[in-house]
Amino acid sequence: MIVKHNKNEFEDYLVDASSYEGFADELIIPENVDEIKQILKEATVKSHKITISGAGTGLTGSRVPLGGKILSMERFNRILNFDRERKTLKVESFVRIEEIANYLAGSGLFYPPNPTEKLSTIGGNIGNNASGARTYKYGSTRKYINKIDVVLPTGESLTIKRGEIFANGYNFEFCTNGGTLISFELPKVQMPKVKHAAGYYIEQNMDLIDLFIGAEGTLGVVTGAELQLLDSPEEVLGAIVFFDSHDGMFDFLSEIKKTDEIISPRLIEFFDDNSIMLLRGTIPHIPKTTVYALWIEIETSKEKSDETLTNLYLFTSQFTSLVDDTWVALNEAEHKRLAHFRHELPLAVYEKIHQYKQQKLGTDSAVPNEFVKEYYEYMVNLFKQEQLEYVIWGHIGNSHFHANILTKNEDEFRRAKDVYVDILRRAVSLGGTISAEHGIGKLKKEYLKILYSEEIIDGFRKIKEAFDSKNVLNDGNIF
Numbered sequence: 001m002i003v004k005h006n007k008n009e010f011e012d013y014l015v016d017a018s019s020y021e022g023f024a025d026e027l028i029i030p031e032n033v034d035e036i037k038q039i040l041k042e043a044t045v046k047s048h049k050i051t052i053s054g055a056g057t058g059l060t061g062s063r064v065p066l067g068g069k070i071l072s073m074e075r076f077n078r079i080l081n082f083d084r085e086r087k088t089l090k091v092e093s094f095v096r097i098e099e100i101a102n103y104l105a106g107s108g109l110f111y112p113p114n115p116t117e118k119l120s121t122i123g124g125n126i127g128n129n130a131s132g133a134r135t136y137k138y139g140s141t142r143k144y145i146n147k148i149d150v151v152l153p154t155g156e157s158l159t160i161k162r163g164e165i166f167a168n169g170y171n172f173e174f175c176t177n178g179g180t181l182i183s184f185e186l187p188k189v190q191m192p193k194v195k196h197a198a199g200y201y202i203e204q205n206m207d208l209i210d211l212f213i214g215a216e217g218t219l220g221v222v223t224g225a226e227l228q229l230l231d232s233p234e235e236v237l238g239a240i241v242f243f244d245s246h247d248g249m250f251d252f253l254s255e256i257k258k259t260d261e262i263i264s265p266r267l268i269e270f271f272d273d274n275s276i277m278l279l280r281g282t283i284p285h286i287p288k289t290t291v292y293a294l295w296i297e298i299e300t301s302k303e304k305s306d307e308t309l310t311n312l313y314l315f316t317s318q319f320t321s322l323v324d325d326t327w328v329a330l331n332e333a334e335h336k337r338l339a340h341f342r343h344e345l346p347l348a349v350y351e352k353i354h355q356y357k358q359q360k361l362g363t364d365s366a367v368p369n370e371f372v373k374e375y376y377e378y379m380v381n382l383f384k385q386e387q388l389e390y391v392i393w394g395h396i397g398n399s400h401f402h403a404n405i406l407t408k409n410e411d412e413f414r415r416a417k418d419v420y421v422d423i424l425r426r427a428v429s430l431g432g433t434i435s436a437e438h439g440i441g442k443l444k445k446e447y448l449k450i451l452y453s454e455e456i457i458d459g460f461r462k463i464k465e466a467f468d469s470k471n472v473l474n475d476g477n478i479f
């Protein structure tokens, strides 16, 4: 175990990708599960705060410590077992998404969740129930976690295998690996029926593993996980489709979702007019009359790829006169070009935020599919009304937007915050969520109240108490 007391040696661990900054007394880097058990047991006895650190790519300050000790999982970085027959991969918690993809390349199997940030770890992805572009077809991290090994705040271990421990209605009662009984009641929450990552996952008769996925490290330290893999498609056709009208893009979007048999994309990602304007700075040859763009991917086979391309062309030509400008990808280099288009955008936005020396203010809200156009127009009208600079992109297949407000001074920031709250309220009033993938962390706690009543948030606190009576682990996240 490595312990560092000098702040200069652990400054990088006091922030995450949101730039929110915390403070801590020391950094601990354990090398095995027994050390983690010892650290947590002592923390509970002495009431020391412990904050679990993954790769720090989170966007809500959830790995940022507010005092106490940082527990970095960086030594838990091994891929342990690949079972081709069962199509599973057992990994330690600090294995990065990129490493999993590289390891499986050429195996004929793949791990479906693909957050844009490839340096994020499985532990962090479980912490936030991370999603990615492919969530449109495959769902989020939750669906692909078969088993987790956890160390609880008391220092006891708990192995949770999907399908083994269920709530009886809204009541849980089960034993840790060492035989200690844990029981608690779940609040009766009606979660929004959209992609959702705000607060604990609650369902009647739910599986215990689902409570830990998306718990933002508040219930235990995940040391390892078994991942479910799927067969890789033989071929993937990628395309950036450019649109020259607002209605054309939204009509395309609603119609493509009905083409299950013919096109059936696995991802649909959106870029608004301001995204396009920013991207023109680094990416050449974007058609001049582009209003919006969509990045889509369609799974196909060698035999069918020409037919898939023709179907896409014919379908697209009904909605945009820029159909002949579509960028198509079939081989790895071409796919990289499209992924680069997507990846450049957050970087360009971060550069602007840096230039304006203001905090990032970005939504992570999602709404039911039938309200996607209405919700988008609502946001844009508000930004224009308030004369705020904005860039909107996101996982539009899931009606999930990242609307980034770029403010230039304190006054604008204050106004932008009001607009931001308005946008979240609107999402909730349409049956949506305030966070579809980034979680609540420390930065979005005040907004959780837009979604849930105090009574429900109190119910979350009681779950936490059942695992962590001294509130030592990841204090400050969610509530």
Ligand SMILES: Cc1cc2nc3c(=O)[nH]c(=O)nc-3n(C[C@H](O)[C@H](O)[C@H](O)COP(=O)(O)OP(=O)(O)OC[C@H]3O[C@@H](n4cnc5c(N)ncnc54)[C@H](O)[C@@H]3O)c2cc1C
Binding pocket: 016, 017, 051, 052, 053, 054, 055, 056, 057, 058, 059, 062, 063, 073, 093, 094, 114, 115, 116, 117, 119, 120, 121, 122, 123, 124, 125, 126, 127, 128, 129, 130, 131, 132, 133, 216, 217, 218, 220, 221, 222, 223, 346, 437, 438, 474, 477
């Ligand atoms: C450019 C960019 C693009 C992004 N794109 C996406 C995207 O497409 N989809 C998406 O969902 N997110 C995205 N994110 C956000 C981020 O990558 C995810 O939230 C990711 O899951 C964080 O992983 P991490 O390893 O960096 O975790 P951290 O930021 O270190 O931690 C996140 C949370 O998980 C907890 N945690 C970490 N390890 C463990 C563990 N072993 N046991 C228990 N709890 C643990 C932490 O305490 C914290 O609460 C993006 C971020 C950036 C900067």
